[in-house]
Amino acid sequence: MQKKYGIFDIIGPVMIGPSSSHTAGAARIGRIARLIAGSEIVKADFILHGSFSKTYRGHGTDRALVAGILGMLPDDDRLRDSMDLAKEAGISISFREGSLGDVHPNTVRIDMTLADGEIISVTGSSIGGGAVLITRIGDEDVQFTGNYPTLLITHTDSPGVVAHVTRLLYEASINIAFMSVFRSQRGKSATMIFETDENIPEGTLEKLKDVSGVGGIRFLPVASDSLSYPVTT
Amino acid sequence: MNISSGSELIGACEKQGITIGEFAIRQESEETGISYEEIWNRMKEALKVMESSTSKGVSEKVISVSGLIGGDAYKMGKYLKEGRSVGGSVTTRAMAYALACSEVNASMGKIVACPTAGACGILPAAVMTMKEEHGIGEKDIILGLFAAGAVGAVIAQNATISGAEGGCQAECGSAAAMAACAIVQMMGGTPGMCLDAGAIVFKNTLGLVCDPIAGLVEVPCAKRNAQGVLSAIGAADMVLAGVESRIPFDDTVEAMYSIGRAMPESLRETGIGGLAGTAAGKILAKRIFGEK
Numbered sequence: 300m301q302k303k304y305g306i307f308d309i310i311g312p313v314m315i316g317p318s319s320s321h322t323a324g325a326a327r328i329g330r331i332a333r334l335i336a337g338s339e340i341v342k343a344d345f346i347l348h349g350s351f352s353k354t355y356r357g358h359g360t361d362r363a364l365v366a367g368i369l370g371m372l373p374d375d376d377r378l379r380d381s382m383d384l385a386k387e388a389g390i391s392i393s394f395r396e397g398s399l400g401d402v403h404p405n406t407v408r409i410d411m412t413l414a415d416g417e418i419i420s421v422t423g424s425s426i427g428g429g430a431v432l433i434t435r436i437g438d439e440d441v442q443f444t445g446n447y448p449t450l451l452i453t454h455t456d457s458p459g460v461v462a463h464v465t466r467l468l469y470e471a472s473i474n475i476a477f478m479s480v481f482r483s484q485r486g487k488s489a490t491m492i493f494e495t496d497e498n499i500p501e502g503t504l505e506k507l508k509d510v511s512g513v514g515g516i517r518f519l520p521v522a523s524d525s526l527s528y529p530v531t532t
Numbered sequence: 533m534n535i536s537s538g539s540e541l542i543g544a545c546e547k548q549g550i551t552i553g554e555f556a557i558r559q560e561s562e563e564t565g566i567s568y569e570e571i572w573n574r575m576k577e578a579l580k581v582m583e584s585s586t587s588k589g590v591s592e593k594v595i596s597v598s599g600l601i602g603g604d605a606y607k608m609g610k611y612l613k614e615g616r617s618v619g620g621s622v623t624t625r626a627m628a629y630a631l632a633c634s635e636v637n638a639s640m641g642k643i644v645a646c647p648t649a650g651a652c653g654i655l656p657a658a659v660m661t662m663k664e665e666h667g668i669g670e671k672d673i674i675l676g677l678f679a680a681g682a683v684g685a686v687i688a689q690n691a692t693i694s695g696a697e698g699g700c701q702a703e704c705g706s707a708a709a710m711a712a713c714a715i716v717q718m719m720g721g722t723p724g725m726c727l728d729a730g731a732i733v734f735k736n737t738l739g740l741v742c743d744p745i746a747g748l749v750e751v752p753c754a755k756r757n758a759q760g761v762l763s764a765i766g767a768a769d770m771v772l773a774g775v776e777s778r779i780p781f782d783d784t785v786e787a788m789y790s791i792g793r794a795m796p797e798s799l800r801e802t803g804i805g806g807l808a809g810t811a812a813g814k815i816l817a818k819r820i821f822g823e824k
Contacts, residue, residue: 302689304533306560307574309647309684309693309710310655310677313581316637317597317749319649350747354803357598357748357820359640379640427694428648 315378321358324425329367332409332421334519342412349404352396447494453514456489460512471503533685538781545723553675556682582656589632596638601750605632627758629657634754647693651707653757658711676714691789695742696801698792704760705737711764731777732767734784741799743806746817
């Protein structure tokens with residue numbers, strides 16, 4: 300199939316330089332990680348892999364990642380001052396270079412410590428032009444882009460859970476653009492991921508929590524930045 | 533875009549009797565379900581950022597994060613005012629603006645990637661120069677940007693716009709081809725003439741490698757942006773004079789892609805070969821990495 304590009308994949312994104320993959324993409328990964336963490340982050344440790352580890356200072360990858368953790372979009376003018384802003388917000392930051400295995404050259408793992416001591420780890424790759432792919436949350440392998448409202452549900456790997464969840468989405472008139480299920484071990488835990496065309500209302504999220512077999516629910520609303528424009532590739 | 537090639541793009545525009553820019557907005561609206569007006573305003577916002585990044589670099593000395601580049605757009609702007617330019621005000625202004633965007637980008641300022649951040653100076657330099665030197669109005673500039681976007685989409689769909697994949701010819705080459713199309717359309721050329729200008733640009737940028745010092749989007753990227761807009765202006769003038777490209781646009785895109793794939797990895801954004809591998813390049817890289 301031929302690749303497909305929209306006009307604003309070419310004239311865009313509007314972003315803070317210097318590199319769409321090393322700066323804009325890094326900010327997006329940081330922001331998605333923050334949304335996944337869902338609550339106050341007191342410490343963020345970044346493990347940089349490949350090209351990220353070699354050139355992160357010159358490309359401002361470090362500042363962009365921290366800006367993302369602070370909730371900034373890739374076109375936020377405060378991005379270059381993110382280190383100071385993190386300090387003011389009382390978030391401790393560290394960077395180290397390391398191998399994350401057989402992954403894309405521009406990959407980072409972010410270990411976030413929350414106020415209650417819980418540690419959430421998110422791994423993402425910046426795959427070009429500012430587009431990103433989240434590949435791991437905690438111990439679970441996942442795969443989603445953050446271009447759509449994304450629903451992440453951890454659940455027991457048993458029959459009926461997926462059907463129950465999709466029925467609730469159907470009842471809320473939510474169209475599923477992409478859906479995938481990742482399971483680490485048969486009959487144990489699994490993660491389902493829905494990328495949807497509409498944001499999911501609070502009431503539906505509440506109902507989803509009550510579905511038998513569902514463990515945790517995380518909902519990532521789509522960012523209103525120019526990069527969140529649906530990319531068709 | 534639901535257009536698979538440059539020739540298909542020309543055909544569709546001719547059939548409907550509209551410009552490439554107009555066609556692009558209609559297509560975009562049809563494919564995304566977003567209104568014509570909203571898509572128009574989105575490009576208007578992008579143009580605002582282009583305006584601010586071109587003017588910022590010329591009115592003040594902007595220095596990159598690494599300190600490797602900066603202040604050149606300011607020098608060019610001053611030189612332009614002095615009126616001593618060899619090439620005249622159009623080329624001097626265009627180069628000043630292209631350098632300006634590149635410097636703003638390298639200083640972690642706000643830019644529009646078009647098609648990439650590394651080549652972000654070429655298209656803004658072209659349209660802002662057309663505005664100031666030829667009095668092109670905002671409506672026609674925005675339509676020109678849509679034309680550039682459509683042509684860029686055709687390039688991306690059939691080849692690549694990534695330096696890591698196809699070298700600088702894929703980034704600055706593509707940006708210059710897009711800018712050439714925009715200029716020709718703004719000056720009243722036909723869709724066929726627009727793509728002929730794009731083809732001429734590619735013919736003159738084929739083989740350009742991506743060899744940035746220390747892997748940063750600075751040296752030689754800023755000056756290649758300046759060169760890219762000159763290439764676009766030159767190609768536009770040739771086409772507007774009636775010169776035709778013997779090799780059609782689609783074939784030049786194919787050539788660019790096949791050359792890109794034949795390039796060794798050391799010349800595709802790795803910061804290893806070419807200028808990055810020279811004695812001076814290595815010394816500069818060492819200085820940057822030594823500052824850790």
